[in-house]
Amino acid sequence: MKETLHQLRCSKLRHKFSIIKPAKSIELKNFTYELSDLMSCPYKSNETERVINRIRLQLICNATGSFILTKRNTAVNQSIQYETSATKTYTMNPALHSMLPEDFPWSGRRLGRCAVVGSSGILKNSSCGSEIDSADFVIRFNLATINDSDVGLKTDLITINPSQIRFKNMEKNPEPLVERVSVYGNASLIIPAFAYTFCTPVSIRTLRALHPIRPQQPVVFFSPYYLRTLDRFWKGRGLKEVRLSTGFLLISTALELCEHVHVYGFWPFGTDLQEQPIPYHYYDLLRPHPYMHKMPEEFLRLLQLHSQGALTLHLQPCSTPGENLENNF
Numbered sequence: 279m280k281e282t283l284h285q286l287r288c289s290k291l292r293h294k295f296s297i298i299k300p301a302k303s304i305e306l307k308n309f310t311y312e313l314s315d316l317m318s319c320p321y322k323s324n325e326t327e328r329v330i331n332r333i334r335l336q337l338i339c340n341a342t343g344s345f346i347l348t349k350r351n352t353a354v355n356q357s358i359q360y361e362t363s364a365t366k367t368y369t370m371n372p373a374l375h376s377m378l379p380e381d382f383p384w385s386g387r388r389l390g391r392c393a394v395v396g397s398s399g400i401l402k403n404s405s406c407g408s409e410i411d412s413a414d415f416v417i418r419f420n421l422a423t424i425n426d427s428d429v430g431l432k433t434d435l436i437t438i439n440p441s442q443i444r445f446k447n448m449e450k451n452p453e454p455l456v457e458r459v460s461v462y463g464n465a466s467l468i469i470p471a472f473a474y475t476f477c478t479p480v481s482i483r484t485l486r487a488l489h490p491i492r493p494q495q496p497v498v499f500f501s502p503y504y505l506r507t508l509d510r511f512w513k514g515r516g517l518k519e520v521r522l523s524t525g526f527l528l529i530s531t532a533l534e535l536c537e538h539v540h541v542y543g544f545w546p547f548g549t550d551l552q553e554q555p556i557p558y559h560y561y562d563l564l565r566p567h568p569y570m571h572k573m574p575e576e577f578l579r580l581l582q583l584h585s586q587g588a589l590t591l592h593l594q595p596c597s598t599p600g601e602n603l604e605n606n607f
Contacts, residue, residue, distance in 0.1 A: 284319075291312060291316040291319065292316065292586075294312070295316060295585040296586050298578050301572075301575050306549075307553070310553060314552070316585070317593055317594050321587075324586060324588065327583075327586045327587050328533075328537075328538075328587070328589075330588075331583070331588050332533060332534050334511075335534040338507060338510075339508045339511055339530070339534070340504070341531045341534045342534065342535070344504045345382065345501060345535075346379070346382065346468065346499060347378055347501050348381050353375075354375045355369060356370045357369055359502060359503070360473070361470070361473045361474075361502035362473055362474055363475075366475055368478060374485075377485055383496055383498070384415070384434075388535065388536070389532075390536065390537050391413050391414050391415075392414065392415045392416070392532045392535070392538065392539050392540065393409075393410045393413035393415070393417070394539060394541050395418050395419070395430070395542045396419065397419060398544060398546070398558070398560065399558055400545040400556055401542060402428060402560040403595070404429075404594075404595045404596055405428065405595055405596050406429065406430070406542055406596035407428055407431070408430070409596045410429060410432070411432040413432070416430065416433050416435075417434065417436070417528050417532065418462075419436065419437045419524055419528070420438065420442060420524070421436065421442055422436075422559075422561065423560075428560065429543070429560065434465050434466065435468060435528075436466075436468070437524050438469045439524075440469060440471070443481075449486055449487050452487040452488065456487075456491055456492065459492070459495065462495070464494045464495050466496045467496070468498050468500060469485075469497065469498075469499055469500070470499070470500045470505070470524075473500070485497040505522075505527070508527060508530055511530075512526075517572075517575060519572040523573065529580065532589075538590070539588075539590065540589070540592060541584075541590065541591050541592065542592045543560065544576075544580055546574045546577045547574070
């Protein structure tokens with residue numbers, strides 16, 4: 279009887295969170311109490327939901343063909359329209375084109391179990407490192423600190439915000455930049471070079487500095503076309519914000535490219551599920567621009583996808599390495 283009541287409670291919570299209302303209507307204490315209950319329920323993966331989301335994203339956004347700029351999808355002298363401008367363009371010159379990848383570094387295969395690792399303070403003392411490192415493909419953000427205990431070391435793709443590139447004379451003295459990125463092994467470094475015009479020069483300098491020295495660690499550029507279509511995709515589903523966060527953007531990409539998506543370190547509130555204060559990032563106290571992104575609204579979309587069985591949100595400390603992973607498929 280007790281087990282039946284627990285199953286019924288879990289079913290009701292999954293339904294409630296799959297149709298949850300906007301974040302401004304949330305009463306945080308009650309929300310975290312119920313969410314903690316949901317996280318104690320066995321996870322129910324739903325293959326139909328995974329396939330539906332993959333097909334929707336593929337038809338409208340097509341990460342498979344347009345996620346990054348490559349020689350295959352970009353021509354010499356092609357006008358690249360900036361993501362955030364209807365009028366500003368960049369003409370692809372032969373020198374830059376020659377440094378673009380032929381195709382995606384992971385082209386020709388569907389990625390298996392992907393771990394998308396955000397930077398929330400909820401990861402501090404989480405012991406999730408081994409579990410994250412066991413994924414087939416690991417995505418990280420903004421040159422985030424890595425460690426073997428809480429967030430893991432394995433990295434296949436990591437974003438760089440152009441504002442983080444503060445190295446002087448990179449092409450003449452690339453060593454500081456090389457030292458900074460080499461901790462991620464051979465991970466691809468992805469930069470939004472054509473989001474705004476000010477992003478372009480520093481992004482190209484980074485590519486020029488690293489291309490001859492670390493060819494095993496590709497520097498790639500987001501396709502502004504892909505970013506615009508993804509923005510329209512989510513705005514058409516009611517997510518209104520100036521710009522999608524990079525984390526939400528790449529979770530969307532993973533939903534299209536990966537078989538199973540596991541999301542760690544995405545939590546936009548100042549207390550955890552046990553109502554204990556946590557830092558905004560697991561590695562510093564900096565906060566995001568309050569105008570640019572709507573993190574709580576993005577989080578509720580992720581919670582909906584979790585409740586529907588389309589991805590797996592991890593919000594609690596992890597168990598022993600690999601434990602309970604069989605329940606996530």
